[in-house]
Amino acid sequence: MGQNPLNLLRAAIKVRKLDAILISQPENRRYLSGYTATDHSIAESSGVLLVSVHDMPLLLTDSRYALQAEAEAFGFEVMLYDRGMLALLKKVLKKRGVCRLGFESHYFLHATALKLARVAEKVGTELVPLTGLVEKFRQGKDVDELEKIRASVRLNEEVFQEVYASLRVGMTERQVALAIETTMRKKGASAPSFETIVAAGPNGALPHAVPSDRPLQTGEPIIIDMGTVLNGYCSDMTRTVVLGEPDLKTRDLIRVVRRAQLAATAKIRAGITGREADRAAREIIKQAGYGKNFGHGLGHGVGLAVHEAPSLSSRNRKKLRAGMVVTIEPGIYLPGWGGIRLENMAVVTTDGCEILNADHTFLDI
Amino acid sequence: MGQNPLNLLRAAIKVRKLDAILISQPENRRYLSGYTATDHSIAESSGVLLVSVHDMPLLLTDSRYALQAEAEAFGFEVMLYDRGMLALLKKVLKKRGVCRLGFESHYFLHATALKLARVAEKVGTELVPLTGLVEKFRQGKDVDELEKIRASVRLNEEVFQEVYASLRVGMTERQVALAIETTMRKKGASAPSFETIVAAGPNGALPHAVPSDRPLQTGEPIIIDMGTVLNGYCSDMTRTVVLGEPDLKTRDLIRVVRRAQLAATAKIRAGITGREADRAAREIIKQAGYGKNFGHGLGHGVGLAVHEAPSLSSRNRKKLRAGMVVTIEPGIYLPGWGGIRLENMAVVTTDGCEILNADHTFLDI
Numbered sequence: 044m045g046q047n048p049l050n051l052l053r054a055a056i057k058v059r060k061l062d063a064i065l066i067s068q069p070e071n072r073r074y075l076s077g078y079t080a081t082d083h084s085i086a087e088s089s090g091v092l093l094v095s096v097h098d099m100p101l102l103l104t105d106s107r108y109a110l111q112a113e114a115e116a117f118g119f120e121v122m123l124y125d126r127g128m129l130a131l132l133k134k135v136l137k138k139r140g141v142c143r144l145g146f147e148s149h150y151f152l153h154a155t156a157l158k159l160a161r162v163a164e165k166v167g168t169e170l171v172p173l174t175g176l177v178e179k180f181r182q183g184k185d186v187d188e189l190e191k192i193r194a195s196v197r198l199n200e201e202v203f204q205e206v207y208a209s210l211r212v213g214m215t216e217r218q219v220a221l222a223i224e225t226t227m228r229k230k231g232a233s234a235p236s237f238e239t240i241v242a243a244g245p246n247g248a249l250p251h252a253v254p255s256d257r258p259l260q261t262g263e264p265i266i267i268d269m270g271t272v273l274n275g276y277c278s279d280m281t282r283t284v285v286l287g288e289p290d291l292k293t294r295d296l297i298r299v300v301r302r303a304q305l306a307a308t309a310k311i312r313a314g315i316t317g318r319e320a321d322r323a324a325r326e327i328i329k330q331a332g333y334g335k336n337f338g339h340g341l342g343h344g345v346g347l348a349v350h351e352a353p354s355l356s357s358r359n360r361k362k363l364r365a366g367m368v369v370t371i372e373p374g375i376y377l378p379g380w381g382g383i384r385l386e387n388m389a390v391v392t393t394d395g396c397e398i399l400n401a402d403h404t405f406l407d408i
Numbered sequence: 409m410g411q412n413p414l415n416l417l418r419a420a421i422k423v424r425k426l427d428a429i430l431i432s433q434p435e436n437r438r439y440l441s442g443y444t445a446t447d448h449s450i451a452e453s454s455g456v457l458l459v460s461v462h463d464m465p466l467l468l469t470d471s472r473y474a475l476q477a478e479a480e481a482f483g484f485e486v487m488l489y490d491r492g493m494l495a496l497l498k499k500v501l502k503k504r505g506v507c508r509l510g511f512e513s514h515y516f517l518h519a520t521a522l523k524l525a526r527v528a529e530k531v532g533t534e535l536v537p538l539t540g541l542v543e544k545f546r547q548g549k550d551v552d553e554l555e556k557i558r559a560s561v562r563l564n565e566e567v568f569q570e571v572y573a574s575l576r577v578g579m580t581e582r583q584v585a586l587a588i589e590t591t592m593r594k595k596g597a598s599a600p601s602f603e604t605i606v607a608a609g610p611n612g613a614l615p616h617a618v619p620s621d622r623p624l625q626t627g628e629p630i631i632i633d634m635g636t637v638l639n640g641y642c643s644d645m646t647r648t649v650v651l652g653e654p655d656l657k658t659r660d661l662i663r664v665v666r667r668a669q670l671a672a673t674a675k676i677r678a679g680i681t682g683r684e685a686d687r688a689a690r691e692i693i694k695q696a697g698y699g700k701n702f703g704h705g706l707g708h709g710v711g712l713a714v715h716e717a718p719s720l721s722s723r724n725r726k727k728l729r730a731g732m733v734v735t736i737e738p739g740i741y742l743p744g745w746g747g748i749r750l751e752n753m754a755v756v757t758t759d760g761c762e763i764l765n766a767d768h769t770f771l772d773i
Contacts, residue, residue: 148519154539156518221593228586
């Protein structure tokens with residue numbers, strides 16, 4: 044079997060001595076089938092896949108998604124439910140004689156799992172909770188995925204540069220965030236990949252600040268953290284900019300964070316661990332005396348989801364592999380004063396990493 | 409004890425012979441505590457509540473949300489975790505001697521529940537899965553909530569009317585949706601309450617159509633389904649409009665749908681069931697020969713969530729109560745041709761219902 048995702052999944056089914064796996068996680072569903080529907084929420088699924096080793100894989104959904112499912116899920120048989128997914132699944136499990144069924148424990152509500160367990164018991168199916176199986180396949184990007192990620196990064200940078208050029212003292216954080224998200228959509232993004240962060244002055248001390256009605260002021264650091272979704276693939280970039288002249292402290296801190304970013308960039312290659320990548324940046328920030336002010340990990344994987352494996356943090360002792368796409372985003376956060384964060388995306392290669400960003404706005408000051 | 413939500417929950421804790429309930433669902437968390445943080449996803453919680461009958465209620469969160477939690481969750485003790493929620497919860501359960509702990513099975517990942525079960529076992533706590541408990545309290549809106557919903561409806565209508573006045577043949581569905589969402593945010597909405605639907609001509613045949621790049625054409629029905637979030641509370645409204653003169657068929661269908669809406673509006677009052685409300689509208693559409701072309705329920709509750717209980721559908725045999733806020737949104741969908749949907753929001757009263765919408769655009773043609 045080749046390395047296409049469905050074949051990887053089939054191999055995993057064999058290894059785990061399962062008869063089939065139920066896929067409910069939306070990005071995994073898309074990755075395996077090409078079906079692009081998203082879930083309004085985890086409680087409002089737009090369908091599940093049932094994959095086994097030999098039978099034709101199935102996409103179970105409801106009539107609202109019938110046309111889209113047929114058009115997109117190439118190689119899948121589309122089956123429609125009208126009285127809920129579980130009623131149809133029960134029939135299918137029985138007909139196919141599924142004795143051991145894996146399901147995505149990390150994207151399955153406990154309440155739904157209780158119902159699934161009742162259904163499974165009736166047809167003699169044993170349930171096997173799985174976590175992160177397809178997510179593991181998704182970590183290594185193929186050529187087509189890398190192209191889509193590059194396009195998403197380019198679009199994101201275009202939007203940033205257009206809005207950056209229009210920034211003025213007195214605009215509020217919310218106005219800037221709105222301009223960013225509007226420009227994204229005008230330029231063809233399907234959506235922001237997460238809620239845009241614009242955090243100026245003291246607000247920047249919160250890594251996950253929500254844009255406020257506070258007007259931008261001269262000289263203060265302004266963190267802009269933004270990403271687009273284009274053709275399903277995400278981008279994620281942070282710049283810290285200043286209107287007017289940055290003072291000495293701001294300038295120094297930006298330089299520390301940039302040096303940390305460059306140190307991690309120089310370190311990252313296939314074979315080092317996520318922990319080692321994180322440490323490379325963290326050491327620089329520690330040496331500058333701000334070790335306690337860098338409270339989050341160095342980065343995370345990006346692909347169909349804006350936050351996915353692998354994480355670049357002290358908790359990840361696994362080795363990076365070529366083809367993984369990660370963010371490199373060190374920061375320094377000083378309560379009451381503000382924050383600095385710089386974030387690029389990179390693809391891991393056998394002998395290093397390639398930065399996907401071309402934008403250098405305020406990086407090297 | 410009065411009827412405030414926390415006291416209702418405490419009464420439920422007693423009735424179920426529990427020692428405490430863990431609240432993870434974001435709207436429930438906000439409803440009970442005033443803490444307005446949302447979850448980026450169900451896997452990235454911004455905190456949980458632990459409520460028991462006598463002890464001070466707790467809000468467990470991490471340092472990113474510390475300031476917000478302290479400022480908003482009045483009457484709650486804020487406790488911060490740095491090595492995950494479950495590690496802190498374990499200590500608290502032990503210290504408080506919680507023997508039976510209820511948790512929200514409908515907003516708890518199966519994988520997280522497995523971990524919670526291991527933690528609970530270690531400290532001798534029995535887990536009791538609950539579903540929809542706080543959602544039941546949320547169905548009846550108090551005066552303050554109704555005020556907020558009214559404001560959200562007003563804002564939504566202002567946005568609709570402004571964008572409606574700017575509609576021109578040749579604009580694409582996506583452009584219109586973008587104009588709507590941009591105008592919402594300019595006017596102070598925190599967000600759209602769901603992804604705006606603009607579905608013209610044949611696209612209107614899909615109740616959950618996604619805006620496309622197809623330009624609007626003269627004479628075709630254009631479904632615009634939109635809602636805002638303002639101060640946490642949602643609105644939801646649908647109009648079907650026509651640029652230029654509607655043809656006879658469009659005009660007829662709009663009239664059928666409007667008559668169905670008015671029939672349901674006349675029927676709805678405290679004491680009738682969701683099923684009866686649905687039937688009142690469905691009968692009109694059936695009589696006109698389009699019974700099979702109204703494939704969804706008549707409506708749903710609206711509040712902190714844009715889709716919440718009660719549902720107005722053939723499946724809901726429970727009685728409506730005064731203070732519930734529901735949508736009334738019949739529709740007719742003809743594959744290949746398009747669709748008509750009209751949606752208002754109403755608050756149920758003891759002797760009828762009060763329509764919250766003032767907008768009459770294209771309703772009575």
